[in-house]
Amino acid sequence: MANRVLIVNGPNLNMLGSREPEIYGKETLADLQALCEKTAKTLGISVDFRQSNTEGELVGWIQEAGKAHQGILINAAAYTHTSVAIMDALLSVSVPIIEVHLSNIFKREEFRHHSYVSPAAKGVICGLGAHGYVLALEAMAKLLEPR
């Protein structure tokens, strides 16, 4: 069976397309999902693409991913900078985790420079817009290759 990767998107990412397009780009969340599904197909993996504005729901999905998925790609959005609960959930699962951000969080306000996701992540991709999700999926497919 193909490896299944959970793609977790945090708060306000449902507003992509109309939300600060000069920072986050013109693609909508549906465009991003289509791009991830197309990329996954070429890589021989499958994706389970989700978004929530609720911290507890994100925590529940991460816990579930420890059983139902082989990897997690996460853009925790603003929770990246605030959520110990999301960090603890990520640290509790043993599948590989890749952190993604559309914008370059290090080029922005100081409070965005710290990530609670990074201590649990194998790697981080930021600043490359929607293409960052493609690169993260490529990296994930490589990590999941049988050795």
Ligand code: DQA
């Ligand atoms: C973001 C960066 C975060 O700082 C911000 O709160 C977001 C999106 C990004 O993808 O660039 O909502 O994670």
